[in-house]
Amino acid sequence: MPSPVVVFIGAPASGKSKIAKRVAALLQVPRIDTDKVVVAEHGPIADIFDNSGEATFRAYERAAVKDALQHRAIVSLGGGAVLDPDTQKDLTTVPVVLLTVSEEAVASRISDPKRPLLRDGIEAWKKLVAARMPIYSELAWNTFDTSAGDLDAIAEDIVSWISSGTPRQGVSS
Numbered sequence: 001m002p003s004p005v006v007v008f009i010g011a012p013a014s015g016k017s018k019i020a021k022r023v024a025a026l027l028q029v030p031r032i033d034t035d036k037v038v039v040a041e042h043g044p045i046a047d048i049f050d051n052s053g054e055a056t057f058r059a060y061e062r063a064a065v066k067d068a069l070q071h072r073a074i075v076s077l078g079g080g081a082v083l084d085p086d087t088q089k090d091l092t093t094v095p096v097v098l099l100t101v102s103e104e105a106v107a108s109r110i111s112d113p114k115r116p117l118l119r120d121g122i123e124a125w126k127k128l129v130a131a132r133m134p135i136y137s138e139l140a141w142n143t144f145d146t147s148a149g150d151l152d153a154i155a156e157d158i159v160s161w162i163s164s165g166t167p168r169q170g171v172s173s
């Protein structure tokens with residue numbers, strides 16, 4: 001069965017969707033963003049949370065992740081997708097890149113109301129990230145920070161790592 005070239009995980013607004021798009025273009029490989037799949041199939045994420053609740057969103061998200069992981073593609077996950085135990089299990093066998101971002105750098109990126117879990121702003125982001133970091137770190141084969149530096153340069157660094165055979169380097173602090 002085909003499997004992803006690389007899967008991006010990380011905090012909300014760490015740059016998963018934007019970086020994945022660039023990496024896919026550089027490698028000429030299709031890109032799948034699981035948030036976009038959920039929106040295409042079920043409508044805006046904020047509406048799903050408001051009308052049906054987070055559990056329904058997570059079920060839609062898990063289905064999108066399960067399908068995405070069966071393609072040779074660059075896959076970007078939603079920030080909370082790794083909370084699902086089956087997704088954690090599935091991610092043990094594919095190259096996983098963790099994108100990180102500092103609290104200072106992310107502050108200006110999270111004003112968009114499309115992220116329902118961040119309606120309380122930076123304090124909510126900090127709590128989410130602190131709770132999830134052990135899972136992100138456990139799954140990561142390599143980590144890239146997006147706080148500074150432009151998106152194209154970061155994408156090129158990630159492509160170099162992929163081209164070198166995705167050696168496991170874990171989490172850099």
Ligand SMILES: Nc1ncnc2c1ncn2[C@@H]1O[C@H](COP(=O)(O)OP(=O)(O)OP(=O)(O)O)[C@@H](O)[C@H]1O
Nearest residue numbers: 011012013014015016017018078079109146149151
């Ligand atoms: N290195 C960077 N420099 C400047 N802006 C950045 C950088 N990385 C990401 N951004 C900006 O941060 C915002 C969030 O990026 P993106 O949507 O890719 O995050 P995400 O990790 O996919 O978030 P989510 O988990 O909510 O899907 C975008 O507006 C993007 O342009």
Ligand SMILES: O=C(O)C1=C[C@@H](O)[C@@H](O)[C@H](O)C1
Nearest residue numbers: 012035045078079080115116
């Ligand atoms: O961090 C999260 O739990 C989320 C992040 C976004 O990518 C979306 O998947 C949704 O807003 C939930």
Ligand SMILES: [Mg+2]
Nearest residue numbers: 016017035078
């Ligand atoms: Mg995204």
